[in-house]
Amino acid sequence: xxxxxxxxxxxxxxxxxxxxxxxxxxxxxxxxxxxxxxxxxxxxxxxxxxxxxxxxxxxxxxxxxxxxxxxxxxxxxxxxxxxxxxxxxxxxxxxxxxxxxxxxxxxxxxxxxxxxxxxxxxxxxxxxxxxxxxxxxxxxxxxxxxxxxxxxxxxxxxxxxxxxxxxxxxxxxxxxxxxxxxxxxxxxxxxxxxxxxxxxxxxxxxxxxxxxxxxxxxxxxxxxxxxxxxxxxxxxxxxxxxxxxxx
Amino acid sequence: xxxxxxxxxxxxxxxxxxxxxxxxxxxxxxxxxxxxxxxxxxxxxxxxxxxxxxxxxxxxxxxxxxxxxxxxxxxxxxxxxxxxxxxxxxxxxxxxxxxxxxxxxxxxxxxxxxxxxxxxxxxxxxxxxxxxxxxxxxxxxxxxxxxxxxxxxxxxxxxxxxxxxxxxxxxxxxxxxxxxxxxxxxxxxxxxxxxxxxxxxxxxxxxxxxxxxxxxxxxxxxxxx
Numbered sequence: 001x002x003x004x005x006x007x008x009x010x011x012x013x014x015x016x017x018x019x020x021x022x023x024x025x026x027x028x029x030x031x032x033x034x035x036x037x038x039x040x041x042x043x044x045x046x047x048x049x050x051x052x053x054x055x056x057x058x059x060x061x062x063x064x065x066x067x068x069x070x071x072x073x074x075x076x077x078x079x080x081x082x083x084x085x086x087x088x089x090x091x092x093x094x095x096x097x098x099x100x101x102x103x104x105x106x107x108x109x110x111x112x113x114x115x116x117x118x119x120x121x122x123x124x125x126x127x128x129x130x131x132x133x134x135x136x137x138x139x140x141x142x143x144x145x146x147x148x149x150x151x152x153x154x155x156x157x158x159x160x161x162x163x164x165x166x167x168x169x170x171x172x173x174x175x176x177x178x179x180x181x182x183x184x185x186x187x188x189x190x191x192x193x194x195x196x197x198x199x200x201x202x203x204x205x206x207x208x209x210x211x212x213x214x215x216x217x218x219x220x221x222x223x224x225x226x227x228x229x230x231x232x233x234x235x236x237x238x239x240x241x242x243x244x245x246x247x
Numbered sequence: 248x249x250x251x252x253x254x255x256x257x258x259x260x261x262x263x264x265x266x267x268x269x270x271x272x273x274x275x276x277x278x279x280x281x282x283x284x285x286x287x288x289x290x291x292x293x294x295x296x297x298x299x300x301x302x303x304x305x306x307x308x309x310x311x312x313x314x315x316x317x318x319x320x321x322x323x324x325x326x327x328x329x330x331x332x333x334x335x336x337x338x339x340x341x342x343x344x345x346x347x348x349x350x351x352x353x354x355x356x357x358x359x360x361x362x363x364x365x366x367x368x369x370x371x372x373x374x375x376x377x378x379x380x381x382x383x384x385x386x387x388x389x390x391x392x393x394x395x396x397x398x399x400x401x402x403x404x405x406x407x408x409x410x411x412x413x414x415x416x417x418x419x420x421x422x423x424x425x426x427x428x429x430x431x432x433x434x435x436x437x438x439x440x441x442x443x444x445x446x447x448x449x450x451x452x453x454x455x456x457x458x459x460x461x462x463x464x465x466x467x468x469x470x471x472x
Contacts (some may be wrong), residue, residue, distance in 0.1 A: 139414070143415040147402075156469070163397065164463055166461070170457065181446075
């Protein structure tokens with residue numbers, strides 16, 4: 001299918017609903033298999049770190065959640081741009097459904113980071129560059145969530161969130177740079193992770209599997225939530241009525 | 248009307264309205280000094296401790312006082328309907344928006360910069376870092392007004408938008424706080440700090456380039472309902 005036609009079709013909630021039915025299953029199964037394989041491999045079979053022992057194994061949860069939480073915010077920014085420029089209904093639904101997923105992944109990354117920090121750094125929390133920018137990211141997610149809750153009219157809420165997501169995406173590199181800068185001035189190398197030599201493949205392969213798995217999870221969760229949202233918002237249309245009547 | 252005419256006309260209107268409600272202008276500034284006093288009281292009044300924390304305290308309270316002033320940026324115009332008139336009539340909209348933000352900066356950021364020596368005195372900030380503090384406030388506070396205006400425009404139609412505005416805007420203020428307070432801390436330690444000041448300028452310039460358009464878009468969205 002030509003790309004332009006695909007782009008136009010994606011704007012149609014009905015087409016999205018019909019297409020996403022099988023994709024939810026494909027992505028869901030892939031996510032389950034990959035996450036189980038990656039976690040078991042990483043937790044039980046990968047070799048222990050020569051300095052951190054077994055405590056490093058939380059990396060197999062921590063790194064995927066941290067990566068996917070940042071990608072989700074980028075996705076929100078992209079959806080916001082599409083909504084403002086092309087007024088695509090589906091983009092608004094993505095903007096609404098991806099926020100809780102990103103928020104929980106950010107919270108999980110912060111939590112696993114704290115759990116990892118206790119044995120490694122000897123403390124639950126440090127004002128390290130990465131932890132701090134993740135914390136700011138969590139607040140950015142809270143803001144998006146709160147703004148949508150506060151505006152009663154759905155269409156207005158969606159476009160307001162789109163503006164906010166765009167501002168956030170522009171700001172994230174600046175926040176990241178400023179926090180890095182702040183760290184290098186105040187905490188030179190004290191709280192750096194004990195740097196092991198470059199990871200051997202038997203250590204990073206399970207990590208790669210889990211990263212892939214969590215992206216599949218993002219796709220599956222997002223599509224499943226999107227399908228519910230489509231049904232909810234289009235409940236008065238003919239095709240949704242026919243669909244429900246057929247069940 | 249010419250482009251400059253639109254801008255100057257809006258600016259003149261803002262000042263006329265602001266002068267009619269002087270107490271509203273003074274409230275954020277009074278809040279700033281009230282909160283400074285509370286910090287000194289809570290910290291036990293020890294000069295060494297206050298001096299060490301002075302850059303952070305002053306910058307954080309400037310952020311908060313700025314936020315308090317932001318709530319009123321579009322509120323009154325929204326309530327009496329003149330904001331709707333403006334959005335419908337003005338072409339391009341970003342010019343009067345920029346004039347409103349400039350007026351807001353003059354009575355919040357600029358006024359706080361002018362009063363900063365007094366804050367520095369209360370918190371025992373060494374006199375030789377005062378020029379740095381003033382410079383960071385002068386180049387950093389415009390960014391606060393510009394970024395904050397986006398949040399104010401998004402929440403203007405909400406009855407109780409105050410706390411929400413803080414939640415939306417404060418995370419975006421993080422870089423300004425880091426570079427602003429950081430430059431003053433560096434000056435106290437006697438380290439070269441021009442890099443932070445250049446970064447504040449960068450943030451202000453980027454905000455000046457993008458914010459007026461986003462504020463215009465946000466105002467149109469808020470007035471849809």
